[in-house]
Each structure stands twice: as structure tokens, then as C-alpha cells.
Amino acid sequence: MRTNTIAALCLLLATASIRAQADTSLKSIDINPASNASQINPSAPDATPLSTYQLALNYLLGRNGVEKSAEKAASLFKALAEQNWSSAQHMLGNMYLHGKGVEKNDLLAYKWLSLASKNNMQLAKAIHSKRRQLYQNLQNSLSLQSLNKVETWIADWKPNTNNATAQLN
16 A cells, blocks of 8 residues: 555656646747747757747747748758657658658658657557558659668668757757
8 A cells, every 4th residue: 555655656746747847848938929939949048849849830830920831840840850859750751741841752751750650659550551651652663672771771760969959040
């Protein structure tokens, strides 16, 4: 009984800590649509990957006082994807898949969706059918040798270890 109580307290403290971190990260996001302050400067010293991801979503959807720009969203998602943010990899893969903000490219869509899948099991389940369809498309357009190179490229991919916010300009 005592062990269950201690475990529950530990879980409660961990949850509170995660909420506090998220609250701190979100403080730099002004959600007032009338304000231009919602345009977070991703190169600012206090910019976080979370605030940059939120800004990318704002550009993609044209919300919170940010003008809609799929190109700017793709640029921000790419910078985060290169830092190994699976959610950004997923978004960037979808953008390449549909040609939104970037030129449609099944190979790059497959790359980024595969990396997102590799890094996040929940995303892996959600994007399995997209990846399978892209793989079949690539099988029809690439030689087996080229397809193997793509798989090796994905398997050997390493995130950019530079500071994410320095890459976001």
C-alpha cells in the first residue's frame, strides 16, 4: 500500500514538472491574434523548439496574427526536423507528399516520414500506410540499387547537432 502511495506521489511530481516546463516554453507564444508579438523570433536566445514548432504551425494555418505562408512553415519545420524533432519530420514529410510550401517530392516525403516513424512509435502507426504507398511509388520509379541507397541514407541519417535556433534564420 505504501509503495503505491509513493509511486502516485512520484507520478504527480513528474506531471507537475512537465507542465511547468511546457508552461515556461509556451510563455513566449502570444496567442492574441491582434498582436504581432505572436511572431516569435526563432533566432532569439529564448526561442525553444516548441515555440518554433508553434510558429511553423501558425504560418501553415495563418493564425494568431501570422500571415499564412506554407513556405515559411516548411522552412521552420525543416530546421526542427534536422534536429530530430519527429513531429516536425512528420509535418515536413506531409508537405513534400502534397507539395505544400515545397516542391512535391515522394523521395523526400518518404525520407522525412520514415525518420518520423523511426523516432516516434505513435507516429509510426499513424503514417504506416502513407509510407507503404510512397515505398511502392518509389519501387516503380527507382532501381533496386537506388531504393537500397535510399534505405541506407535513412538508416544512416544523423540529426544536425548544431543549436536548433541558430539554424532557423
